[in-house]
Amino acid sequence: MTQVIEKIEEIVNPIPANQMELFPPTRFMGSKRKLLDFIWENVKGFKFNTVLDAFSGSGCVGYMFKTKGKRVFSNDILKYSYNIAKATIENNGVTLDEEDIVTLLGEKVKTDGFIRNTFKDLYFTEDENLLLEQIWHRIPFLSNDYKKALALSSLCRACVKKRPRGIFTYTGHRYDDGRKDIRTSLKQHFLNATDVFNKSIFSNQQDNSTSCGNIFNLQERKFDLIYVDPPYYSTRSDNDYLRRYHFVEGLCSYWKDVEIQHSTKTKKIKKYDTGFDSKTGVYDSFHNLFKMFPNSIFVVSYSSNSLPTKEEMIDILKQYRKTVEIKELDHKYSFGNQNHKIGDNRNDVKEYLFIAK
Numbered sequence: 001m002t003q004v005i006e007k008i009e010e011i012v013n014p015i016p017a018n019q020m021e022l023f024p025p026t027r028f029m030g031s032k033r034k035l036l037d038f039i040w041e042n043v044k045g046f047k048f049n050t051v052l053d054a055f056s057g058s059g060c061v062g063y064m065f066k067t068k069g070k071r072v073f074s075n076d077i078l079k080y081s082y083n084i085a086k087a088t089i090e091n092n093g094v095t096l097d098e099e100d101i102v103t104l105l106g107e108k109v110k111t112d113g114f115i116r117n118t119f120k121d122l123y124f125t126e127d128e129n130l131l132l133e134q135i136w137h138r139i140p141f142l143s144n145d146y147k148k149a150l151a152l153s154s155l156c157r158a159c160v161k162k163r164p165r166g167i168f169t170y171t172g173h174r175y176d177d178g179r180k181d182i183r184t185s186l187k188q189h190f191l192n193a194t195d196v197f198n199k200s201i202f203s204n205q206q207d208n209s210t211s212c213g214n215i216f217n218l219q220e221r222k223f224d225l226i227y228v229d230p231p232y233y234s235t236r237s238d239n240d241y242l243r244r245y246h247f248v249e250g251l252c253s254y255w256k257d258v259e260i261q262h263s264t265k266t267k268k269i270k271k272y273d274t275g276f277d278s279k280t281g282v283y284d285s286f287h288n289l290f291k292m293f294p295n296s297i298f299v300v301s302y303s304s305n306s307l308p309t310k311e312e313m314i315d316i317l318k319q320y321r322k323t324v325e326i327k328e329l330d331h332k333y334s335f336g337n338q339n340h341k342i343g344d345n346r347n348d349v350k351e352y353l354f355i356a357k
């Protein structure tokens, strides 16, 4: 009987069972990569086709839903996240070929020196900064938007991989522990990244789409299921994604539509207003979010050391949906992450999944 069911599932969803393994691994703060089975097991019984991953981050949850044959809409306020989702979720078949790589790394183009001047001695060497400028200026020569998203995602991935701890909250090389990733050249990281992104591309025969913006500005309302994984608010630590990823976020637009705070040592970008970075704001934001979509199933990830508390979240959701179920999992974040400091037993948190229908 099990074999028959598996066979039927295979016909309905011909995507290889191991497709998820091809999603580029990341250390993105708050990534649910290790919780994907937990999420899927708790929603797979529902009847749904369209899914909004409202806060896509690394993109792994949207990609997981794509592998399940769902029509995925992916959104994030960060261009860095948006490009990854466009390249791997919306894109059903385009890859970067050898000719594209030659275009990206080929003949030198004249650049403006912006990265070399602005970020001199902060994160990368002079030559590495020049390489970033060169590649960025060659991306427009690629023939379509998916190739451009793949190239930009690869460039960001190269920067994050080369950077000790993968973040831009500090300058210099304080956390250089000699790891292979840190010794590998930026150019090689870029080539590796194009390869891992290329390998992740597949079609699920759905018209998946991607948007970049504050979720509260999203116009589309009709989704069968909405996965909600916003920054977890805690009074003990900040949940500022931009502070950690400002360099790659700026790189996505070549710092054209952002404001660099020149007085800061890190030259970070002025904070985006997310709605999830103050105690009063976060409660209002959940209310506003749940109000926006009157007909969708909500699946909300949150953790035990954040606000709203479990009881408060149930109470909020009950104001908008008839039934609220809660699933719990003990989870240890491996990386010095939002709300979780390495070697601190506050690493051990319960990860909640609220399901409201």
Ligand SMILES: C[S@@+](CC[C@H](N)C(=O)[O-])C[C@H]1O[C@@H](n2cnc3c(N)ncnc32)[C@H](O)[C@@H]1O
Residues within 6 Å of the ligand: 028, 029, 030, 031, 032, 033, 054, 055, 056, 057, 058, 059, 060, 061, 075, 076, 077, 078, 081, 213, 214, 215, 216, 229, 230, 231, 232, 241, 273, 274, 275, 276
């Ligand atoms: C916890 S992370 C999501 C992690 C993601 N589920 C994963 O597994 O990688 C939260 C994300 O929400 C995004 N974000 C924060 N405020 C937002 C807003 N108002 N609208 C859209 N995205 C927002 C952040 O940029 C960040 O990528």
